[in-house]
Amino acid sequence: MERADLLVVHASELLALDHGRPGPAVGKALDDLRIIPDGAVAVTGDRIAAVGATAEINARYTASRVLDAAGRVVMPGFVDPHTHLVFPATREEEFEMRCLGKSYEEIAAAGGGIRNSARKMRGARREDLLARAKSLRRMTLLHGTTTIEAKSGYGLSTESEVLSLEIAREIDDRGDVVPTFLGAHEVPDEHRADRGEYIRIVTEEMIPRVAALGLARFCDVFCEKRVFSIEESRRILVAARTAGLGLKLHADELNPTGGAELAAELRAVSADHLIRVSDTGIRAMARAGVVAVLLPATSYFLGMKAFAPGRRMVSAGVPVALATDLNPGSSMTGNMQFVLTTACLGYGFTVAEAIVAATLNAAYAVGLGEEVGSLAPGKRADLLVLDVPRYRLLAYHHGVNHVATVVHHGEVVA
Numbered sequence: 001m002e003r004a005d006l007l008v009v010h011a012s013e014l015l016a017l018d019h020g021r022p023g024p025a026v027g028k029a030l031d032d033l034r035i036i037p038d039g040a041v042a043v044t045g046d047r048i049a050a051v052g053a054t055a056e057i058n059a060r061y062t063a064s065r066v067l068d069a070a071g072r073v074v075m076p077g078f079v080d081p082h083t084h085l086v087f088p089a090t091r092e093e094e095f096e097m098r099c100l101g102k103s104y105e106e107i108a109a110a111g112g113g114i115r116n117s118a119r120k121m122r123g124a125r126r127e128d129l130l131a132r133a134k135s136l137r138r139m140t141l142l143h144g145t146t147t148i149e150a151k152s153g154y155g156l157s158t159e160s161e162v163l164s165l166e167i168a169r170e171i172d173d174r175g176d177v178v179p180t181f182l183g184a185h186e187v188p189d190e191h192r193a194d195r196g197e198y199i200r201i202v203t204e205e206m207i208p209r210v211a212a213l214g215l216a217r218f219c220d221v222f223c224e225k226r227v228f229s230i231e232e233s234r235r236i237l238v239a240a241r242t243a244g245l246g247l248k249l250h251a252d253e254l255n256p257t258g259g260a261e262l263a264a265e266l267r268a269v270s271a272d273h274l275i276r277v278s279d280t281g282i283r284a285m286a287r288a289g290v291v292a293v294l295l296p297a298t299s300y301f302l303g304m305k306a307f308a309p310g311r312r313m314v315s316a317g318v319p320v321a322l323a324t325d326l327n328p329g330s331s332m333t334g335n336m337q338f339v340l341t342t343a344c345l346g347y348g349f350t351v352a353e354a355i356v357a358a359t360l361n362a363a364y365a366v367g368l369g370e371e372v373g374s375l376a377p378g379k380r381a382d383l384l385v386l387d388v389p390r391y392r393l394l395a396y397h398h399g400v401n402h403v404a405t406v407v408h409h410g411e412v413v414a
Contacts, residue, residue: 004063006043006381006410009054011074012389014039016051017360017374024291024319024361024369030353033391039074043381046174046409051375067412069385072404073394075355076374077146077382078336079362082272082293082323085150085177086133086164087117088124091328095301104302104330105226105254113329114186114222117154121164130167136326137171140334142414144403146176146382147373149323149366151220153182156198158206165215174409178366180248181207181216184228184236199232203239211243217367218269220248223259230258237266246367252277264288270321270365274308275299282309286317291365294357295325296342297333310347321361322354337402340395351395381410 016034019025025032040057042049050057094112098104107113133150140148150171152164161183168179183206184199191198210216219240223233237247246269251259253273260281263271271277271285272293285292292313299307313320322339325331333339340354349357363373372380385405388394394402406414 001062002060004042004044004049004061006065006067006407007040007057007061007063008043008067008069008074008383008385008407009040009058010068010070011036011039012071013037013073013391014041014051014375015073015075015355015391016376017076017356018051018376022370024321024364025356026317026319027314030314030320030356030361031350033352033355035391041074041375041383043407043410046381048375048377048379048381050377067385067405071389073386073388073391075384075386075391076359076372077384077406077408078144078358079147079366079368079373080140080145080323080326080334080336081149081270081321081362081365082295082325083148083150083334084153084325084327085136085148086129086152086167087154087328088120088129089117089328090332091116094329098303114154115189117328118156118186118188121154121160122157126163126167129163130170133167133171136334137177140326141406141408142403143335143337143401144384144406145334145336146406146408147178147363147366147368148176149178149180151180151182153185153220156183156186156188158201158209161206162209162213162215165210169215178218178368179216180218180220181210181240181245182220182222183207184221184233186222186227199235202236207239207243207245211245217246218248219245220250222250223257223262224250224253225255225257230262233259234262234266237268241266248272252281260285263290269367272323273298275304275306277308282313282316282318289319291319291321291361293321293323293365294343294347295323295331296346297339298325298331299346300342301331301333307346310343310349314353319361319364320357321365322357323362335401337394338398341398344395351392354395355391381407383407
């Protein structure tokens, strides 16, 4: 018999999500979990050695540690492809303002929102930022997120943007925190009268320094009315691509600006939000293979009546992923289980579609589709044992944490 380090056996439903081909799931494939009844996983080191029925795995492997998952679902760890993990302070006062009728745009115009966080970031201590980010990362892990993207964007100055990315690197655990530079998150107070100068700083100072230090894998831009226009976003993203960074885009969240079309034109890895995306933008993303990262918890938390047209995107062949948008203003949650529920209700997704979007497709949205997101031999051994016997309960029984055990890099960590 072969020797493994860990066996997870007797899962009532093992959700493999392994379609046997590269690339994200699109169309009908999004609804296919590749369920193995009485399933098992063999782990050697930090890699998955084999996946199959328990009888098959037990006949082939022996291990020093065995987890009995009888009566429980086993699935890949969640991949959260859109968060703002590093920030200086919460903004619960703005939440209450929204409860009393103020819109997100009204709060931002009054000096709140991203600029509020930027002002606080300038005076924040490194150790406080690090402690908050570590705490949030631990919380997300306990709720099943084994890989997470982390954006900068609350400093809006070269030094503070670099600091944010340094903190993201410090809390990284062997490639589990994917850093994204978002200096173009907003125009800071001191450059409101001269937007061109701030864009020059982003393209000529921030991006070269971030790239030279190897601090980011991607560059993102908040392409939105009264933030960065299509032309400004294109300039920033072209500079980032020239510097060797992958491209992402906050697109068509509040207004139909053409952000999805720009993401397709530039072959961005993802376009995110997309609440107001046009049919033209949807078709362009489908042709270009741009992953649509949808953020239903943001629509919920902002009290919006509109959700992104997720069902139309799936029908059009766009690869769709889900994320929390964890941030202090518009989505203060790191719980991907909650995101599954809001995606089912807001987009009309099946639970299976939501799970695939939050694992396999989300992995492709951060460039790690060959590494994580499904249970397949050779992939990193990141998996969850859930305290539910059937996968649909994960979204149906909402508001609680169903994660019983987290296996991360082949080790039981929670």
